[in-house]
Amino acid sequence: MSYVTISPAYGRGKTRLLVRPSSGGQFGLRVEDIFKPTDGALSDDREQVTGNTLAESIFESLANAKIWTSKVAMHMDMANRDRFFRQLDRLHDAEEWMEGDQPVQLETYKNFIRFMLSDGRDSKPSLALSADGVLTAIWVAGTDRLTVEFQRHNRVSWVVSNTIGPNVERAAGITSTDRLLTNLAPYEPRKWLATK
Amino acid sequence: MARDKVRISPIPDCDHLMRLVPHKQQIRDPDTDVFIGIVNTAFSLRTSDKGGLSTQWVEYFGEKSLPTYSSAAERYRDNLPSKRIGSLAYFAIGNVGMVKLAASEAKKRIRVVHEPDGTNEGHAVIRRFTDDDRALLDVLAIEVFAEHVWVGDLDLN
Numbered sequence: 008m009s010y011v012t013i014s015p016a017y018g019r020g021k022t023r024l025l026v027r028p029s030s031g032g033q034f035g036l037r038v039e040d041i042f043k044p045t046d047g048a049l050s051d052d053r054e055q056v057t058g059n060t061l062a063e064s065i066f067e068s069l070a071n072a073k074i075w076t077s078k079v080a081m082h083m084d085m086a087n088r089d090r091f092f093r094q095l096d097r098l099h100d101a102e103e104w105m106e107g108d109q110p111v112q113l114e115t116y117k118n119f120i121r122f123m124l125s126d127g128r129d130s131k132p133s134l135a136l137s138a139d140g141v142l143t144a145i146w147v148a149g150t151d152r153l154t155v156e157f158q159r160h161n162r163v164s165w166v167v168s169n170t171i172g173p174n175v176e177r178a179a180g181i182t183s184t185d186r187l188l189t190n191l192a193p194y195e196p197r198k199w200l201a202t203k
Numbered sequence: 204m205a206r207d208k209v210r211i212s213p214i215p216d217c218d219h220l221m222r223l224v225p226h227k228q229q230i231r232d233p234d235t236d237v238f239i240g241i242v243n244t245a246f247s248l249r250t251s252d253k254g255g256l257s258t259q260w261v262e263y264f265g266e267k268s269l270p271t272y273s274s275a276a277e278r279y280r281d282n283l284p285s286k287r288i289g290s291l292a293y294f295a296i297g298n299v300g301m302v303k304l305a306a307s308e309a310k311k312r313i314r315v316v317h318e319p320d321g322t323n324e325g326h327a328v329i330r331r332f333t334d335d336d337r338a339l340l341d342v343l344a345i346e347v348f349a350e351h352v353w354v355g356d357l358d359l360n
Contacts, residue, residue: 090233097236103226103289107250131234135242136227138249143242145230154243154341166243166341175346179338 065099068110068140075117082124087131091120094134109140116142118157118184126188130200146199153199155187163187167194214315216300219267220258220327221275222246222348226291241295241351243340248332253320256329260317261296263325272296273357275325280359282323288354295348302329305347309339 072095080088099110119142123130132144137156146153149170156164165187166179182190188200214220228245231238251257261267264274272294280288299315306313306329313331320326334340 094233097231098227100226100289100291103291105225105249105251105289106284108225108227133230133233133239135230135244137244137247141244143244145242147230147239152240152341152345154337156244156337164337166337168341168345177338177341179336179341 061104062101065101065104065110068113069095069099071113072111072116075113076120079120079124083120087123090131091134098134098136105138108136108138111136111142112140112159114159115140115157118142118159118161118163119144121161122155122157122163122184122187125185127200148198151198153191153194153196157184161185165190167191169194210317210319212317214260214299214317214327215262216298216303218299219261219296220299220302220315220329220348221261221272221279221294221296221352222256222258223276223279223288224293224295224351226289229291229293238293238351238353241293241344241348243337243344245295246340246343246348247334254328254330256332256334257320258327258329259294259323260325260327263317263327269352269356270358272352273359276354276357277359278323278325282321282326288359290355292354294352294354294357295344296350296352297343297348301347302343305339305342306332309336309342311336311339 073092076083076088076091095111095116119134122144127144130146132146135143135145137143141156141158143154143156145155151170152166152168154166154168158164161184162181163184164179164181167177169176176194178194180190188196222245224241224245228242229238230240230242246256248256259275259279261271261275264278265271276288276294280286302315303313311331311333313329315327315329318326318328
């Protein structure tokens with residue numbers, strides 16, 4: 008057994024949730040489960056949190072993200088897992104919360120982790136959260152920037168900004184997560200994704 | 204009950220706009236959380252953006268300077284239901300003419316208008332703005348609203 012620490016966005020203290028070991032297929036998720044497409048899924052994270060107070064919704068969303076991460080942790084570098092948790096905690100800081108905002112949608116977080124377990128494994132992105140709870144990852148290399156919104160149903164919306172001499176070259180697109188690297192190929196994505 | 208008529212007027216191209224960027228829409232170092240910049244989704248429309256992208260008109264409060272930013276931020280904050288802004292928030296500042304130029308290059312015909320909102324007399328709105336063009340949001344975040352002011356550097360009463 009192991010624990011996942013949840014820092015509530017509202018209220019004091021921390022909660023430690025007991026989770027099952029993530030070192031084997033019996034309890035954790037197998038690779039094929041992690042990458043299982045979610046298109047047509049019946050569940051809706053936003054519906055799941057409806058009816059809760061904001062504090063409960065934030066706590067529940069954070070807990071769900073961390074518990075799900077613990078199930079795939081055997082495929083993930085521990086330092087990466089810890090950093091993702093710290094980033095998630097910061098994004099849900101109650102002191103910084105804006106009225107009307109939504110906590111992270113689990114499906115968008117899963118989509119991000121799927122990418123990180125495949126093409127983004129060796130990189131260290133900044134994370135941001137839209138008002139409606141969509142997770143965005145940002146990779147910065149000098150003045151060049153890659154921004155990817157990890158949406159639901161295995162979709163991503165990406166923007167590249169590359170400085171070429173005095174000009175800025177910009178491109179954007181929408182694709183599936185597994186096609187992202189192919190879409191980015193003309194823009195030398197390794198400068199963002201191959202280094203920590 | 205009839206609503207009071209809101210006075211709407213265009214804002215000169217040489218003037219400036221301020222938009223609040225909360226902590227979670229900033230680019231921060233993944234380890235140290237040091238501020239690096241602003242994410243393009245900071246220019247996505249929020250539920251609080253009524254009829255366009257909501258900003259503060261800097262010059263309504265005086266000459267472009269830190270004390271003026273403070274006045275504009277204070278008025279913005281006081282009109283929020285919570286009457287508070289996070290201590291890690293930033294304001295991004297951009298020129299009206301550059302906003303229009305970026306929008307026109309993205310084939311959007313926006314209008315930048317002064318539109319008081321409640322007690323916030325210096326409120327400005329970018330009308331006919333849609334957030335579907337992520338490349339435009341990127342231009343706004345990186346090139347247009349390129350001046351960033353931390354609320355900790357403002358004198359807020």
